[in-house]
Amino acid sequence: MIGWYWLVIGGVAAFLVAWINGANNAANAIGTAVGAKALDVKKALMLAATFDFLGAIIYGRFISMTLLKGIVDTSSISDAYIIVVGMVSALFATGIWVLIATIFKIPISISQAMVGGMTGFGIVVLGSQAINWAKITEIIASWIYLPFLSAFLALSFYKLFMRIISELTRIRLLIASSLLYFIVVFVTVFLLNIKTSSVSDMLLSIFYSVLISILFTIPFIIYFKLRVPSDINKAKKHVFRLLLIVSAAAMAFSHGACDAANSAGPFTGIMFAVTEGYIPSKVTIPLTSLLLSASGIASGILIWGYRVIETIGENITILNIETAFVAQFGGSIAVLIIARMGLPVSTTVSIVGAVAGVGIAKGIKAVNLKLLSRIIVTWFLGFPFVAGLTGLLVHFLI
Numbered sequence: 001m002i003g004w005y006w007l008v009i010g011g012v013a014a015f016l017v018a019w020i021n022g023a024n025n026a027a028n029a030i031g032t033a034v035g036a037k038a039l040d041v042k043k044a045l046m047l048a049a050t051f052d053f054l055g056a057i058i059y060g061r062f063i064s065m066t067l068l069k070g071i072v073d074t075s076s077i078s079d080a081y082i083i084v085v086g087m088v089s090a091l092f093a094t095g096i097w098v099l100i101a102t103i104f105k106i107p108i109s110i111s112q113a114m115v116g117g118m119t120g121f122g123i124v125v126l127g128s129q130a131i132n133w134a135k136i137t138e139i140i141a142s143w144i145y146l147p148f149l150s151a152f153l154a155l156s157f158y159k160l161f162m163r164i165i166s167e168l169t170r171i172r173l174l175i176a177s178s179l180l181y182f183i184v185v186f187v188t189v190f191l192l193n194i195k196t197s198s199v200s201d202m203l204l205s206i207f208y209s210v211l212i213s214i215l216f217t218i219p220f221i222i223y224f225k226l227r228v229p230s231d232i233n234k235a236k237k238h239v240f241r242l243l244l245i246v247s248a249a250a251m252a253f254s255h256g257a258c259d260a261a262n263s264a265g266p267f268t269g270i271m272f273a274v275t276e277g278y279i280p281s282k283v284t285i286p287l288t289s290l291l292l293s294a295s296g297i298a299s300g301i302l303i304w305g306y307r308v309i310e311t312i313g314e315n316i317t318i319l320n321i322e323t324a325f326v327a328q329f330g331g332s333i334a335v336l337i338i339a340r341m342g343l344p345v346s347t348t349v350s351i352v353g354a355v356a357g358v359g360i361a362k363g364i365k366a367v368n369l370k371l372l373s374r375i376i377v378t379w380f381l382g383f384p385f386v387a388g389l390t391g392l393l394v395h396f397l398i
Contacts, residue, residue, distance in 0.1 A: 011267065016296070017094050017114075018259075025255055030044035030252070047248060052255055054256065055257040060285070061285040072131055075279045077125060087273075093393060111261075112382045113383065116384065121394055125398075146334060146335070146349050155357040174221070178224070186213040187332075189209040250328075251351065264289040268289045271286070312355060331354035335351075
C-alpha cells in the first residue's frame with residue numbers, strides 16, 4: 001500500500017484542474033448572455049456555478065468512466081504507485097496547459113487535454129499497444145464534427161428564427177417561445193433519462209421527458225401572460241432574454257456533466273489505488289469524486305470565470321439577445337447529444353462552433369476569422385502538449 005499523502009496530493013491536483021476548468025470554461029455557458037447584455041457578469045457567474053455543479057453531480061459519472069478506463073485499461077496496472085503517479089501527472093499537466101490558455105484568454109478544451117494526459121501516461125507505462133486507439137479516434141472525431149454540428153444547428157436555427165420573428169404577433173411570440181422552451185427542457189431531460197437504445201426504453205424516456213417538459217412549460221406560459229409587456233418589441237426582448245438565460249443554464253449543466261470527468265475520473269483511480277492497491281475491473285464513480293470536481297468547477301467560475309467571457313461573448317462575432325440565444329440553443333443541444341454517448345466532448349468546441357455559425361449566417365465578414373483560427377490551433381496543440389508533459393513527468397517519477 002502506498003502512503004495516504006498521495007490521496008491528498010491527488011485531491012489537490014484534481015481540485016485545481018476543476019478550478020481552472022471552471023475559470024476557463026465559464027464563458028461556454030454565459031459568454032453569449034453577457035456579450036448580449038442579457039445578464040451582468042456577477043449574476044451570470046452565479047448562474048453558471050449553480051448549474052455546472054448540478055450537471056457534475058447528476059450526470060458526470062457517464063464520462064468519468066471513459067476517462068478512467070476507456071483510454072488505457074488502468075485495471076491492468078498492478079503497481080498502485082504507478083497508477084497514482086500517472087493520474088497525478090495527467091492532472092498537473094492538464095492544469096498547466098489550461099492555466100496558460102486562460103491567461104491568454106483563449107477558450108480551451110479541457111477534455112482534449114485530459115485525454116492527452118491519459119494517453120501519455122499509458123504510452124510510458126504500458127506502451128502504445130495498450131492504448132485504446134479506437135476509442136481515441138472516436139473521441140477525436142467528435143472534436144472535429146462537434147463544431148460543425150453545432151455551427152450547422154445554430155445556422156439553421158438562425159434562418160428559421162429570423163423567419164419566425166419577421167412578422168411577429170403576441171400570439172406567435174407565445175407559441176414560438178413556449179415551443180423553444182419546451183425543446184430545451186425536453187432534450188435535457190430525455191438525454192438524462194435514456195439508458196439504452198431499446199425501443200421500450202426509448203418510448204418510456206420520451207413519455208417521461210414530454211410529461212416533465214409540459215410541467216415545466218406551463219409555468220412559462222403563465223409567466224408570459226402575466227409578466228410579458230404588451231408592446232411586441234419589448235415583449236420580444238423580454239422573452240428572448242429569458243430564453244437565453246434558460247439555454248445558458250442548460251449549457252452550464254452540460255459543461256458540468258462533461259467536464260467533471262476531467263477531475264473525477266483520475267481522482268477515482270487515485271482513490272482506489274491508495275485504498276485498495278489497484279483499480280477493480282468494475283468501478284463506480286463515487287459521489288466523493290464528483291463533489292470534489294463539482295466544487296472546484298463552481299469555485300473556479302465564481303472567482304476567475306470572467307477571464308474568457310469576452311472572447312466568446314463579443315470577439316468572435318457581435319451578438320444581440322436573439323442571436324445569442326440561437327447560438328446557445330444550438331450549442332447546448334449539440335453537446336448534450338454527444339455527451340450522452342459517453343464521449344468526453346468539449347463544450348468549448350460546441351459553443352465556439354455555434355457562435356461562429358451565427359456569425360456565418362449573418363455573412364462571413366461578421367466572423368473574426370483570425371481569432372477563430374488562433375482558438376482552433378490552440379485546441380489541437382493541447383492534446384500533444386499534455387500527452388508529452390504527462391509522459392515526461394511519469395518517466396522521471398517512476
